[in-house]
Structure formats: C-alpha cells, structure tokens
Amino acid sequence: MAAAVASPQASSSVNLQGRDEYIQEAKNYLHSRVSKDTGLSSKKFEIPVIDLAPSFSPSLADRISVASKIRDACTSSGFFYITSHGISSSVCDSALKLADRFFKELPFEKKDSLHMRNSSLHRGWEPSEFTSLEGQSETKEGFNWGYEEAFDPTGGDGKYVELDGSATNGNMWPAEDDLPGFYGGIKEYYGQVLQLARHLFRLFALSLDLPETHFDAMTTHPGGIARILYYPAGAPQAGDTDMQDIGLGAHSDYECFTILLCSSAPGLEILSPNNEWISAAPVPGSFIVNVADFLMRWTNGVYKSTIHRVVNRTQDARYSIPFFFSINYDETVETLPTCVSEDNPSKYPPINAGRYILDRLNDVVVEGYGGTGASQ
Numbered sequence: 001m002a003a004a005v006a007s008p009q010a011s012s013s014v015n016l017q018g019r020d021e022y023i024q025e026a027k028n029y030l031h032s033r034v035s036k037d038t039g040l041s042s043k044k045f046e047i048p049v050i051d052l053a054p055s056f057s058p059s060l061a062d063r064i065s066v067a068s069k070i071r072d073a074c075t076s077s078g079f080f081y082i083t084s085h086g087i088s089s090s091v092c093d094s095a096l097k098l099a100d101r102f103f104k105e106l107p108f109e110k111k112d113s114l115h116m117r118n119s120s121l122h123r124g125w126e127p128s129e130f131t132s133l134e135g136q137s138e139t140k141e142g143f144n145w146g147y148e149e150a151f152d153p154t155g156g157d158g159k160y161v162e163l164d165g166s167a168t169n170g171n172m173w174p175a176e177d178d179l180p181g182f183y184g185g186i187k188e189y190y191g192q193v194l195q196l197a198r199h200l201f202r203l204f205a206l207s208l209d210l211p212e213t214h215f216d217a218m219t220t221h222p223g224g225i226a227r228i229l230y231y232p233a234g235a236p237q238a239g240d241t242d243m244q245d246i247g248l249g250a251h252s253d254y255e256c257f258t259i260l261l262c263s264s265a266p267g268l269e270i271l272s273p274n275n276e277w278i279s280a281a282p283v284p285g286s287f288i289v290n291v292a293d294f295l296m297r298w299t300n301g302v303y304k305s306t307i308h309r310v311v312n313r314t315q316d317a318r319y320s321i322p323f324f325f326s327i328n329y330d331e332t333v334e335t336l337p338t339c340v341s342e343d344n345p346s347k348y349p350p351i352n353a354g355r356y357i358l359d360r361l362n363d364v365v366v367e368g369y370g371g372t373g374a375s376q
C-alpha cells in the first residue's frame with residue numbers, strides 16, 4: 001500500500017490519527033451502511049431542494065433560515081439540491097460542454113500524456129478501470145485538477161500547499177492548441193464554484209451554531225480537487241441488480257462537502273438514512289451538495305458523510321463535474337468542542353487535511369498502475 005510520506009504536520013504537537021486506522025475506519029463505515037442488496041429502491045425519499053436566494057440577504061435572520069434547512073438535510077440524508085445559487089446557466093452549460101470536448105476531441109495519445117499514473121497527487125487523466133472500490137473496477141473516465149491561485153477570485157494568500165505538503169502545484173493541462181479554450185473555461189467555472197463553496201461554508205457554520213466566519217481562516221488557500229467525469233451510455237438496464245457496469249462504486253467523499261454539476265442523464269444514486277439506494281435525478285438549474293468526511297469528523301458524526309455511487313442505466317452518455325471543497329491542506333481537522341461532551345467524547349482523532357485525502361485517493365488506485373506510490 002502507499003509508502004509512508006512525512007506528514008506536513010509531523011512536527012506539530014497535535015497527535016494525528018494514523019493512516020491505517022482512518023482507512024480501516026472508512027471501510028468499516030461503508031460496510032456498516034451498504035448491504036449486499038445492491039438494487040435501486042422503489043420507495044419514495046425526497047432529497048430537499050434548498051433555495052439559496054435568502055442566504056445572500058444582508059439580514060442574518062434570512063441567512064439563518066437557509067442554514068437551518070441545511071442542518072435538516074445534513075442530519076437526514078446529507079444530500080440536498082441548491083437553486084438560486086448565483087452561478088449562471090451559461091457558465092454551467094459551458095463547463096459541461098468542455099467535459100464533452102475533452103473526452104471526445106482529445107486523441108488518446110494526448111490524454112495518455114496527461115495520465116494520472118504520472119502524478120503523485122492524482123491529477124490528470126484517469127482512464128476507465130483505473131480505480132476500484134471493493135474490488136470492482138469502474139467504468140468512469142475522468143480528468144482531475146486542483147486549486148490554482150490564478151483561479152481564485154480572492155487571489156489567494158500565497159500560501160497554497162499541496163496534498164503532500166509541498167509548495168508546488170501538481171496540475172497537468174492539455175496544451176492550448178490541442179483543446180483551445182479548455183483551461184480558460186475551467187478557470188471561469190472553478191473560480192465561481194470556489195466562491196459558492198466559501199459562501200456555503202458560512203451557511204454550514206451557521207447551521208452548527210458557530211459564528212458565520214468560523215471556517216474562513218481555514219480556506220484562504222483551500223484544497224479543492226475538481227474533475228470532469230464521463231460515464232458511457234449503457235447497461236445495466238433499469239431494475240438490474242447486477243453491478244458489473246458500475247460507473248463509480250459506493251463511497252463517501254473525503255473533504256468538507258461536494259458541489260456537483262451533472263448533465264441530464266440520471267445516474268447518481270444515494271444511500272438514504274434507511275440504507276436504501278435512491279436515484280438523485282438531476283434538477284435543472286441546480287447543483288447537488290453532499291456532506292463529506294471532514295464535516296462528519298468535525299460534528300462527531302452528527303452530519304453523516306454521505307454514501308453514493310453512479311450507475312448509468314440510460315442509453316445516453318453522462319457527464320458530471322464534482323468539486324470537492326477542502327480546507328487548506330496544511331490545516332488539521334479536529335472535532336468541534338461544541339460537538340463533544342463527557343458523555344459523548346470525540347469518535348474522530350485529529351487528522352491532517354491534505355494527508356488524509358491523499359491516503360484515501362491512494363487507496364483506490366488499481367493495483368499495478370504504480371506511479372502514484374499507491375498499491376505497491
């Protein structure tokens with residue numbers, strides 16, 4: 001498995017949880033929720049649609065009203081749609097078109113020159129079958145990148161560090177001539193979603209009865225991996241419980257929360273509080289937001305890191321663009337004092353944000369790919 005790499009927090013006085021422990025803990029969590037019955041449930045489960053318009057109001061009471069809806073969603077399924085989020089449909093449509101162009105227009109050799117096996121930080125192109133969860137390889141194809149100061153409308157604070165604590169940026173991009181406008185379009189989309197994430201984080205803080213700005217200082221040079229994903233059309237047909245053509249296996253996301261844009265073909269399936277698979281069909285004009293591991297750890301499990309998967313059961317290709325919003329990678333994630341008591345001690349020892357994400361990413365690369373230091 002992944003070679004031990006010195007944590008950027010190694011000299012810190014905080015006693016960080018070890019890699020093996022949190023990887024095992026994540027597996028246990030998944031197994032405790034996902035049963036062997038893998039089919040879609042026909043039962044009704046409403047994923048809330050939250051109108052963000054009042055969250056942009058100067059009135060704190062208006063913002064708190066949205067935050068309390070977020071709390072309700074986070075203490076039930078951990079999934080919600082957001083509408084009136086301030087990002088125009090043309091920016092979203094353009095981003096999805098860029099995804100389509102990347103997968104259709106870029107020849108194999110060009111994609112291969114950006115192959116993720118050449119990145120120790122999981123950036124670049126991942127062909128289908130590159131990752132596997134629970135022994136099943138996945139049909140999705142993707143292209144991954146992370147935060148760049150040039151993308152950040154605030155300009156950042158000049159202190160960005162990567163997942164492994166290094167100061168260099170690990171992104172890889174197609175040459176401009178190979179895919180004209182791709183980098184510029186991604187920059188535009190990423191910058192807007194990043195600011196939306198910072199806005200949402202303030203609402204998450206309010207939802208936890210914290211000062212609205214509680215997390216601000218942790219997101220001055222935030223980690224934020226984003227990716228475009230392509231799920232080919234095809235089997236299994238609706239009703240099948242055969243999961244051979246799994247697009248993306250059951251998992252939780254690693255960071256604070258995820259903001260997901262997707263094309264019109266459904267495919268995302270979420271685990272309801274009753275541990276049944278529910279389709280999260282796209283709602284036009286919305287993003288899907290889901291709670292991820294850091295928020296579960298901060299809240300001592302009150303907000304559950306959601307479990308989800310993707311199966312494209314349609315005859316259309318599906319594209320999606322998840323944005324995994326993290327705090328600065330050199331920060332520590334430690335259970336909030338307001339979420340622990342003598343009777344309810346912390347279940348989650350502190351972790352270094354970047355190292356945790358890198359270890360979780362290393363853990364899903366298929367054996368034999370090498371290059372990332374994973375699975376060796």
Ligand SMILES: O=C(O)CCC(=O)C(=O)O
Pocket residue numbers: 229248253260262267268308309310319320321322
């Ligand atoms: O493609 C999707 O709808 C979800 C993607 C996802 O869950 C992920 O990339 O972690």
Ligand SMILES: [Fe+2]
Pocket residue numbers: 251252253308
């Ligand atoms: Fe995910």
